[in-house]
Amino acid sequence: ADSGVLSQTDENGEFPQETPGELGERGQVKSFGKIWGVTRQVLLAGGIDWLQQANDLGRAAARTIGAELVAYLESNPTMIDTNALYDAVNHLNITPTAGAPSAATIREVYTTLGNQTDRSSANPTKLNLQPGVLLVPADLAFDALTLRNAAWPPGIQGGDDLGLSVVSDSRLDGSAWYSFTRPGTGPGLCVLGIDPGSSDPYAVKRPSIEPVIQLMDAAQDPGWADAEFWKITLDFAIACLDWRTTTRTATA
16 A cells, blocks of 8 residues: 655644555465485595585575566466456556567556556555566567667666666566566565564565575484485565556567
8 A cells, every 4th residue: 555645734733644555465475495415425436516516506596586486477466456467457557569678668668657656545646656677588688688778878877777677587488578666666576585583483584585505414314314415495475566566568
């Protein structure tokens, strides 16, 4: 929920009272992991590069988050208002023209985000949202980067702060691409993780999600009595907290 802009106090200095609405979207925490083991004979032979294995596990964790994020967007999940995240009629966050990033389609992104308004005010106020990140399939990355660099040439003072960041992902399927508002302009797409350092089992931390890598006790499984094995676990949820902070292009 939000309140658009603040209200002016009256001549007595009284503040208008407003009841906040439903806070809205939630995500379900999912758990991921893998156990990796090695026998004593392999260890003695020096056949394992432990540092490389740890790096590989870390990269696997990062790929897991990326894959789940793409799956979340492409599933176009149902929001708390019973409409799909990307909905041209109810959420007004699908740009009208399908196709690769171009001056025309990026202009539509600016217009679509700029027209989003406050939900709780009796007189809706435009939120003045602007895109900060474009997420595109890998085969559209060159188009997006070419346009981005033409509008905000690399090295121009302030260009990185005012321009668009382009992120490409080969796991995106199809021709649709996405935009997200600049950080700090409103609650948007979030990756939330359980905070293992908190006494509250439901405490979340963001945006840093850290995999937990543990050396396991062989006594937990007699079958591994002559080996060492490691377990990596990763717990996180993905949720778009406000559908007004993102757009998707129309599909052909």
